[in-house]
Amino acid sequence: MRRVYRPETLFVVGSAPTLERSVRSRFAVSIGFMSRGALSGPMSHADESAFDRYRADVTRPLARLFREYGTSRARWLTIGLLANLVAQAASLFPPVVLGTAINALFQSGDGAYTLPFVPAAWVPATPQGQFWFSVALIAGSFVVTGVFTWVYGISANLFAHEVMHAVRTDSFTKLMRLDMTFFDDKQTGEVMAILNNDAGNLEMFLDNALMNSLRLLIMVGGIAFVLFALNWQLALVTLVAVPVIVAFTWWFMRVVAPRYRARQSAVAGFNTRIENGIGGIELVKTTNSEGYERKRVRDASRNLFETTMSVLRLSYFYRPGMELLAGLSFTATFLVGGYWLFTGTAPGPLTGTLEVGTFVTFILMTQRFVAPLAEVSNIVDQFQNARASAERVFGLSDIPVNIESDEDAVVLEDPEGVVSYDGVSFAYRDVFGEVASEPILRDVSFDAEPGETVAVVGETGAGKSTLLKLLLRLYEPTEGTVRVDGYDVEDLTLSSLRDAVGYVSQDTHLFDGTIAENVRYGRFEADDETVRRAARAAEAHGFITDLPNGYETRVGERGVKLSGGQRQRVSLARAVLRDPPVLVLDEATSAVDTETERAIQRSLDRLSEDRTTLVVAHRLSTVVDADEILVLDDGDVIEQGSHDELVDGGGAYAALWRAQTGEETDWGGDDD
Numbered sequence: 001m002r003r004v005y006r007p008e009t010l011f012v013v014g015s016a017p018t019l020e021r022s023v024r025s026r027f028a029v030s031i032g033f034m035s036r037g038a039l040s041g042p043m044s045h046a047d048e049s050a051f052d053r054y055r056a057d058v059t060r061p062l063a064r065l066f067r068e069y070g071t072s073r074a075r076w077l078t079i080g081l082l083a084n085l086v087a088q089a090a091s092l093f094p095p096v097v098l099g100t101a102i103n104a105l106f107q108s109g110d111g112a113y114t115l116p117f118v119p120a121a122w123v124p125a126t127p128q129g130q131f132w133f134s135v136a137l138i139a140g141s142f143v144v145t146g147v148f149t150w151v152y153g154i155s156a157n158l159f160a161h162e163v164m165h166a167v168r169t170d171s172f173t174k175l176m177r178l179d180m181t182f183f184d185d186k187q188t189g190e191v192m193a194i195l196n197n198d199a200g201n202l203e204m205f206l207d208n209a210l211m212n213s214l215r216l217l218i219m220v221g222g223i224a225f226v227l228f229a230l231n232w233q234l235a236l237v238t239l240v241a242v243p244v245i246v247a248f249t250w251w252f253m254r255v256v257a258p259r260y261r262a263r264q265s266a267v268a269g270f271n272t273r274i275e276n277g278i279g280g281i282e283l284v285k286t287t288n289s290e291g292y293e294r295k296r297v298r299d300a301s302r303n304l305f306e307t308t309m310s311v312l313r314l315s316y317f318y319r320p321g322m323e324l325l326a327g328l329s330f331t332a333t334f335l336v337g338g339y340w341l342f343t344g345t346a347p348g349p350l351t352g353t354l355e356v357g358t359f360v361t362f363i364l365m366t367q368r369f370v371a372p373l374a375e376v377s378n379i380v381d382q383f384q385n386a387r388a389s390a391e392r393v394f395g396l397s398d399i400p401v402n403i404e405s406d407e408d409a410v411v412l413e414d415p416e417g418v419v420s421y422d423g424v425s426f427a428y429r430d431v432f433g434e435v436a437s438e439p440i441l442r443d444v445s446f447d448a449e450p451g452e453t454v455a456v457v458g459e460t461g462a463g464k465s466t467l468l469k470l471l472l473r474l475y476e477p478t479e480g481t482v483r484v485d486g487y488d489v490e491d492l493t494l495s496s497l498r499d500a501v502g503y504v505s506q507d508t509h510l511f512d513g514t515i516a517e518n519v520r521y522g523r524f525e526a527d528d529e530t531v532r533r534a535a536r537a538a539e540a541h542g543f544i545t546d547l548p549n550g551y552e553t554r555v556g557e558r559g560v561k562l563s564g565g566q567r568q569r570v571s572l573a574r575a576v577l578r579d580p581p582v583l584v585l586d587e588a589t590s591a592v593d594t595e596t597e598r599a600i601q602r603s604l605d606r607l608s609e610d611r612t613t614l615v616v617a618h619r620l621s622t623v624v625d626a627d628e629i630l631v632l633d634d635g636d637v638i639e640q641g642s643h644d645e646l647v648d649g650g651g652a653y654a655a656l657w658r659a660q661t662g663e664e665t666d667w668g669g670d671d672d
């Protein structure tokens with residue numbers, strides 16, 4: 001039986017992003033300018049399988065992200081963009097004011113006081129007035145930069161986080177709707193990665209890269225504009241480094257990319273090792289394999305160390321390289337401008353004059369464009385990560401849901417619980433709806449009326465659990481019809497169908513929480529007395545009241561603090577509490593001792609008096625009273641009848657019965 005929930009995976013799902021985040025943030029701190037997205041851990045590799053088909057069809061994912069999620073929140077984005085624009089533009093103003101003040105006031109005091117974007121009428125006439133005006137402008141620019149940076153930060157964050165909130169909840173809603181085949185096919189970890197990692201990448205992009213690219217544009221464009229306006233010849237000298245800086249960044253990104261990929265798989269390998277070691281801790285301990293696991297984790301960690309260092313070595317080279325190029329630009333500006341001022345004549349092919357104030361503005365501005373340019377690698381990186389993540393998010397949202405209530409589906413009201421299987425055949429399908437297995441069931445037919453119990457027996461893998469799941473429409477038959485109260489289950493609303501059926505699966509699942517909460521699951525409004533009644537009916541009340549905190553005892557992750565039999569009884573109580581007309585029990589008593597089983601049996605007999613009950617059992621003693629027993633063999637019903645009829649028939653059932661009551665049989669090994 002393949003399980004939907006994989007506890008080991010769940011563990012890592014919970015911890016990996018945290019682990020990865022801490023690795024990532026430390027790493028990001030150490031190399032300063034690397035983006036978080038670039039270091040996305042194992043997930044980028046793991047989800048290469050089932051989403052591929054839909055993911056590949058997603059076109060322009062970031063545009064779609066804006067279309068589907070951004071437009072309704074565009075006001076925050078617009079405010080953020082405008083505020084960013086104003087803040088960055090204002091931050092360019094002080095060097096320009098300083099240059100003008102030097103030219104007009106500090107040198108000889110006879111230069112004209114003119115500033116871009118400032119009407120001449122505003123400029124005071126006296127030098128003293130112009131000085132105070134300059135002070136006010138510089139201070140004002142810093143205040144404007146501060147205030148608008150604050151506005152920009154808040155609006156950009158609101159936009160990014162509101163979008164992410166919507167993406168996360170929509171993705172989860174979609175996940176809840178998806179067919180079981182999706183979950184059968186998909187690792188829980190991969191699915192969780194969409195909600196954790198991909199949402200994180202998108203958030204980083206919306207929050208950071210988008211605004212930084214604007215900042216970059218304004219900074220480099222604004223600086224170039226100001227410098228060219230002041231002195232285009234010196235501007236050429238200063239900005240000749242920009243194409244070199246861009247080329248250097250491009251080279252860096254190309255060289256570092258494979259090293260990033262190697263590091264990503266090292267993170268994946270490391271997480272997998274931890275997952276294995278801790279997920280299988282019981283096996284590790286009982287086989288004395290701690291040393292073996294330690295070595296595997298040490299090797300994986302060493303690999304992570306080496307790949308990280310290989311990225312860092314290159315990164316340590318990049319940042320100083322950028323500084324050096326900026327330094328060269330600064331030196332060239334200082335050399336040419338300084339010489340120009342010093343000698344009073346334009347050097348080489350240059351012509352015209354240069355004023356001290358303009359020179360100071362140049363020097364200050366040259367310092368400013370390195371930081372935004374150094375962001376280019378981050379921005380491109382975050383952009384690429386966000387693109388891939390948006391593809392995955394939309395890949396998920398595009399997966400079709402096959403099992404859903406039709407628009408004209410019938411609501412099953414006051415169900416009686418008449419169940420009938422009519423010529424049902426079944427094969428598992430893959431997530432794309434294509435048949436992916438040999439037939440698991442062939443032409444199964446039976447009827448069960450309220451008050452009747454139908455038992456399904458057969459060797460392991462014969463298709464018993466699958467048969468029951470078709471009733472809840474977790475899967476759909478490839479042929480034939482499953483009916484409840486005469487309705488094809490495919491014509492009923494899923495919620496009314498599933499409300500009518502209480503299901504205790506083979507893999508009982510408890511959520512972390514109290515016993516009472518677990519019993520109440522699915523009928524959340526049930527009062528304490530109802531919970532107790534259900535527990536009594538499931539023979540669980542006794543052991544629950546023996547626990548230190550009774551119904552308030554926390555059961556631990558997946559119910560690990562309870563025994564297998566106790567978990568089964570809590571699940572049974574949960575099914576009983578819902579008081580459904582149909583009870584489906586898939587080996588609901590396999591993990592309890594004979595005495596408890598008898599007690600449960602007695603209570604089940606009471607419970608099933610006026611209900612329809614379908615049971616899968618390995619222990620035939622639990623099904624002797626069933627109205628009808630189906631013997632499944634590799635998907636075929638090979639015998640069908642009451643216990644007495646089947647024993648008298650002398651076939652497979654009779655042989656199994658003999659084995660379980662002490663005589664020989666082929667099925668002996670299957671008995672629990």
Ligand SMILES: Nc1ncnc2c1ncn2[C@@H]1O[C@H](COP(=O)(O)OP(=O)(O)OP(=O)(O)O)[C@@H](O)[C@H]1O
Pocket residue numbers: 001002184428437440458459460461462463464465466467506
């Ligand atoms: N989700 C699934 N996807 C594909 N094949 C599956 C899936 N679940 C079960 N199977 C296959 O279907 C067959 C029937 O499985 P099923 O769980 O119905 O058997 P079973 O009779 O209940 O077995 P057991 O007594 O061991 O629980 C098996 O061969 C199994 O490998």
